[in-house]
Amino acid sequence: GEDVEQSLFLSVREGDSSVINCTYTDSSSTYLYWYKQEPGAGLQLLTYIFSNMDMKQDQRLTVLLNKKDKHLSLRIADTQTGDSAIYFCAESSNTGFQKLVFGTGTRLLVSP
Amino acid sequence: KAGVTQTPRYLIKTRGQQVTLSCSPISGHRSVSWYQQTPGQGLQFLFEYFSETQRNKGNFPGRFSGRQFSNSRSEMNVSTLELGDSALYLCASSLAAGMSGNTIYFGEGSWLTVV
Numbered sequence: 001g002e003d004v005e006q007s008l009f010l011s012v013r014e015g016d017s018s019v020i021n022c023t024y025t026d027s028s029s030t031y032l033y034w035y036k037q038e039p040g041a042g043l044q045l046l047t048y049i050f051s052n053m054d055m056k057q058d059q060r061l062t063v064l065l066n067k068k069d070k071h072l073s074l075r076i077a078d079t080q081t082g083d084s085a086i087y088f089c090a091e092s093s094n095t096g097f098q099k100l101v102f103g104t105g106t107r108l109l110v111s112p
Numbered sequence: 113k114a115g116v117t118q119t120p121r122y123l124i125k126t127r128g129q130q131v132t133l134s135c136s137p138i139s140g141h142r143s144v145s146w147y148q149q150t151p152g153q154g155l156q157f158l159f160e161y162f163s164e165t166q167r168n169k170g171n172f173p174g175r176f177s178g179r180q181f182s183n184s185r186s187e188m189n190v191s192t193l194e195l196g197d198s199a200l201y202l203c204a205s206s207l208a209a210g211m212s213g214n215t216i217y218f219g220e221g222s223w224l225t226v227v
Contacts, residue, residue, distance in 0.1 A: 041221075042118075043218040098167070102154060
């Protein structure tokens with residue numbers, strides 16, 4: 001079945017890079033997403049990557065996909081205190097593009 | 113361009129009552145999906161609608177239902193509320209372009225508390 005796993009917590013200092021990791025099990029995954037959730041808010045789409053890509057860069061964000069190992073990572077360069085939030089990895093498959101399976105979320109804490 | 117709009121944002125209901133939540137997708141988006149977020153179960157897919165038809169359904173009891181209107185707006189209904197239905201209900205919309213691109217945007221959610 002589909003399963004997505006993430007580590008629960010990451011703590012970094014302001015200005016450092018953050019790397020949030022995610023593993024998934026569905027080999028038919030087509031799109032993989034990263035969302036950010038701040039307290040009391042909905043999900044903000046940060047970026048997504050199609051499964052035929054290895055890497056995608058968008059300003060401070062870099063997504064790496066290792067399809068062989070079913071491993072996805074999100075790197076945030078020059079992490080700021082405003083980046084403190086919960087980050088969710090999610091996958092969709094070609095059997096249901098709009099049906100996302102989410103990881104448990106990684107709480108990122110950025111200290112000054 | 114307006115984002116995904118959900119109403120109401122907060123509501124409190126009593127066990128046994130029913131509730132209806134509303135979602136207006138981004139203009140031009142035809143797919144609307146719903147998710148439940150709880151501390152214990154995380155984010156779980158409820159169902160997805162496209163062109164007024166339910167295309168996909170998650171593993172939830174029949175008390176959870178939804179519909180989509182011709183203008184793509186969607187509602188979800190939960191009948192005979194239980195304490196465990198207390199959650200943040202999130203609506204998402206997308207163009208549903210399939211393999212051509214699939215950005216999925218979420219609303220701010222509706223916080224439901226069942227007492």
